[in-house]
Amino acid sequence: MCYLARRMKRLILLWLLLGYYPLLAQPAVPAGRTVVTYLNSKLLARNPGGENPRRRVSVYLPPGYDANPQRRYPVLYYLHGYAWSDSLVFNQDGLPALLDQAIAAGQIRPVIVVTPNEKTLFGGSMYTNSATNGPWADFTAQELIRFIDGQFRTLAQPGSRGLAGHSMGGNGTLRLSMRYPGTWAAAYALSPAFVGPHPEYMASAAGLQAALRAPNQGALAGNFSGQITVALARAFSAEPQARPLGAALPSSLGPDSLTRRDAVLPRWVAATPTYLLPAHAAGLRQLRALAFDWGGQDEFRHIPPTCRSFSILLSTFGIRHSAQEYEGTHGSGIMGRNGRIYQHLLPFFNQHLDFAPQQ
Structure with missing residues (x-):
């Protein structure tokens, strides 16, 4: 028995060595450097919603950045999703290692x-200006860019800036591209959420009931549907004086059921990229390229149909774009060597950004 066990161990060891040898033999990939810095935002200061104006910013500097002090680089601004953060994108999702590869x-x-x-008190800014949360759109499209151009060796020109994001960040990518024309050369949205009106998030009974019953922020701890409902309300129907959440919700709570508030729902509808497009089509036309994609099996059921409708509307307005539905869920096809970022998003920006100063 001992002889057989020892032989089996040797065979397993040999198999492991043979299986992993090709990986061990690969040359090391040059590594970039991650810098974590902080922006003390003047725009977000004194916002009535209690959001912290000191914002962490994670920055990936490519291999060779330190060794070539005269060289300047284009910048890709990547916007994280709801309930996520820059730290999770860089550390848990492994974006720097993927960029190195x-x-x-x-x-x-x-x-x-x-x-x-x-990431805000209720999970996300929605990358929009809010009377309660503060002007997060201006912060992202103006103050952040000035800060980065002042701190790092960027090619500080619109042709060398790209904008991308996932989920809530994909929504922000579409909306900021419209609202701040001439800021970026190209934009790519991954699984963009809240692109058009849909009952899944605008009429979520569970989320609305939890939000309406919450006496304070702490009462919603751990309640995803309740927190995201409040986050949307603080972004799209902000009312700083409304207690306790600083927002008007699209329903009121009756004795037996929810009652729609028709004065609030149109504000949420008007904030979607679908309804912003007619007035801001010129902003998207200034982009060199626009792309977005989504998984056909996305757990958030509103994403596939609203993305399809948005693509049709873009075509109606004559706006060139790429829209693709692929086999996948909300996050299954994003990261990794076979994911959308590596296979599609990065080559997209490699094609459409300027990597040298423009005369």
Whole structure:
């Protein structure tokens, strides 16, 4: 028995060595450097919603950044999703290592990547200006860019800036591209949420009931549907004097059921990229390229149909774009060597950004 056990161990060891040898033999990939910095926002200071104006920003500096002090780089601004953060994108999702691999493989030339932390008291800023939360859209599209251009060796020109994001960040990518024309050369939204009106998030009975019954923020701890409902309300139907949440909700709570508030729902509808497009089509036309994609099996049921409708509307307005539905869920096809970022998003920006100063 001991002889057989020892033989089995040797065979397993040999199999492991043979299986992993090709990986061990691969040359090391040059590594970039991550910098965590903080922006003390003047725009977000004294917001009535109690949001912290000191915002963490994670920055990826590509291999060679320190060794070539005269070289400047384009910048990709990557916006995180709801309930996520810059730290989770860089550390849990592993974005820096993926960027190292992509640059080494020629998927994209060396680029600076910036992710601001826009996780708020209720999970996310929605990258929009709010009378309660503060002007997060202006913070992202103006103050953050000035800060990054002042702190790092960027190519400080619109042709060298890209904008991308996932989920809530994909929504922000579409909306900011419209509202701040001439700021970025190209935009790519991954699984963008809240692109158009849909009952899944606008009429969520569970979320609305939890929000309406909450006496304070703490009462919603751990309640995803309740927190995201409040986050949307504080972004799209903000009312700083409304207690306790600083927002008007699209329903009121009756004795037996929810009652729609027709004065609030139109504000949520008007904030979607679908309804912003007719007035802001010119902003998207200034982009060199626009793309977005989504998983056909997304757990958030509103995303596939609203993305399809948005693509049809873009075509109606004659706006060139790429829209693709793929086999996947909300996050299954994003990261990794086979994911959308590596295979599609980074080559997209490699094609459409300027990697040298424009005369």
